[in-house]
Amino acid sequence: MSRPLIGITAYFEAARWGSWVREAVLSPPSYAKSIERAGGAPVVLPPLNLHAIDDYVRGLRGVVLAGGVPMGADTYGAEQDERVEEAQAHRDRFELALARAAVQADVPILGIARGMHVLNVAQGGTLIPWLPEVLDNDKHGEPHTPHVIQVSVSSKLGKAVGDKIEVVSPHTQSVRRLGNGLLAVAWAEDQIVEGIELQGHRFGVGVQWHPERSQEGGPAGGTGSKLFDALVEAAR
Template identity: 40%
Template sequence: MGSNVSSPLIGVSSYLEQCRFGVWDIPAAVLPRGYLDGIVHAGGMPVLLPPVGTWEPAHLSRLDGLVIAGGADIDPARYAATREAATGPARPDRDSSEWTLIDHALRAGTPLLGVCRGMQLLNVVLGGTLHQHLPDQTGTAGHLPVPGTFGRVPVKVIPGSRLAAAVGDRVEVHCHHHQAVDRLGRGLVATAHADDGTVEGVELPGERFVAGVQWHPEEDGVDRRLFHALVEEARG
């Protein structure tokens, strides 16, 4: 079972990157601070989950919720596609580790929020596919105007959905992605869209909290409603 305390333990997938700090330039487990602040602000306690070792169901049994963070493109082989020129380098460590985390969370009923890459991987784990370069579909680069800079994208959310309960029927969000959901995975419902038709949010209907957003709620220090929704589910 989970932590059973007033501050639910929320696991967050993290990256292994070469990092410089102090006198060091070494591989390290890293995560944008916004995830940590969002979870703590919502009343949870974040636990970093780096892509090392092998995750077992018993590991997740200690957690009350799970966030799969944003990051690099998913290996197209994971959804039986041929790599396109615009697709970034594969990160097999993250693909494998986070795939396992999602699979265990779905089996255990652990509340789950996928962010950007995390939403895409949730879709792929459930048998869905991705557009490998979104500008080829939309004709614009509005979702990723400049590398390292977030686009501001208006999003419509389907009334009555779990996402609408958290953020309302229309919201302007921070986006930084050049890939997007193509075919939806098993059971997933698209519950948020950009004006150009891009799927910006998905969820599994039912009592379990399983949702993904293509945008980056960790970048908004004021609107942390998705983290609050996850932590409240984790308390339950």
């Protein structure tokens, strides 16, 4: 059986190797390894040419909207908070266009962390720019503390990972208003949205945590591979 091509969004910025510093297309290998383990063929997508979006969507069988720096507040009609890391406008433009085209073409999508936010904003949703201010605490920003989230068992996400999962998902932004056609399908104990799903789409799922990091045990161990399995199966 042939392996479906799965595109992975990436950084485009300066990188160093040896004595050289050059612009590079960067993607953590855990995304590609997770797709390969699930039976897909990973392809890294440089965030360069918006004119290539339609060609990508025609050639790919699935898309992973990968994690990264927070989205710019201008993408969802808000003012940039000075506490938020500087956005990468070129990546915002590329990934929003890619997400919209993939939704339109019914290409399976998995949005991870920032990628979940991209999917939500692409559908007209908004984000909470600085979550600690809304909650009056920074427990969602803790980098090593696992927490349990509840998942809707009737959702595609729930069918892949079950009704409860322990994850580590440090983040300072979150979904505020859901985009068109999206439903919340996973929640932290304080009801912050940790998973979304696009209704009527073959596979349009976004998660706040990083399933590609959870393949080798620890929080969400084993369930990360199931989510990539579900993506690749939908891509077939």
